[in-house]
Amino acid sequence: MFDYEAILAEIVRDPRYAKNLDWGVPRHGHPEGSIRNHIADLEANLAVLRPKLSDVDCWKLRLLIHTHDTFKPDAELNIPIIHPRSHSSLARAFLAEYCPDPDLLAIVQFHDEPYALWRQLKHRGKYDQGRMDALLRNIRDWNLYLAFIIIDGCTAGKGREPLYWLFDQVDGKVQSSFTAADIR
Numbered sequence: 001m002f003d004y005e006a007i008l009a010e011i012v013r014d015p016r017y018a019k020n021l022d023w024g025v026p027r028h029g030h031p032e033g034s035i036r037n038h039i040a041d042l043e044a045n046l047a048v049l050r051p052k053l054s055d056v057d058c059w060k061l062r063l064l065i066h067t068h069d070t071f072k073p074d075a076e077l078n079i080p081i082i083h084p085r086s087h088s089s090l091a092r093a094f095l096a097e098y099c100p101d102p103d104l105l106a107i108v109q110f111h112d113e114p115y116a117l118w119r120q121l122k123h124r125g126k127y128d129q130g131r132m133d134a135l136l137r138n139i140r141d142w143n144l145y146l147a148f149i150i151i152d153g154c155t156a157g158k159g160r161e162p163l164y165w166l167f168d169q170v171d172g173k174v175q176s177s178f179t180a181a182d183i184r
Contacts, residue, residue, distance in 0.1 A: 038155070160183050
């Protein structure tokens with residue numbers, strides 16, 4: 001088992017992490033502006049879910065909170081989530097330097113996949129079922145994944161419809177103590 005608390009302490013000391021914290025201006029989906037402010041919002045959301053989580057899962061979620069969007073300034077725009085220069089792939093590569101936990105690496109890589117699939121559905125009337133199937137295969141710790149999706153998706157700038165849609169898609173297919181009732 002990894003010492004997730006110590007790993008987070010190392011990450012926040014890394015200059016690559018620190019250089020991006022103040023990047024961002026208020027925009028669609030992120031009215032809080034900077035990555036630093038986004039992290040603060042997610043930390044507050046984590047506090048709401050805390051009673052349903054173990055101490056270890058809280059530290060894992062904090063690692064995800066602090067890494068998932070931190071490399072947006074370094075990413076190429078409008079590329080697939082799995083592209084090596086996507087913000088998700090950059091975050092995964094950075095996190096892997098400190099923590100080779102396969103569950104956390106999969107979650108940071110695919111944290112935006114449900115929203116991307118939901119957008120496909122809204123714009124095209126259908127979504128790529130193969131990508132959904134791959135998500136179902138790639139995520140092993142659905143309790144942690146859904147907790148993070150709630151934490152990241154319940155901010156002021158984000159609608160809840162994609163979250164409800166995801167919970168509907170995975171209902172009966174995954175095991176988790178989190179349900180759509182946890183969305184706030």
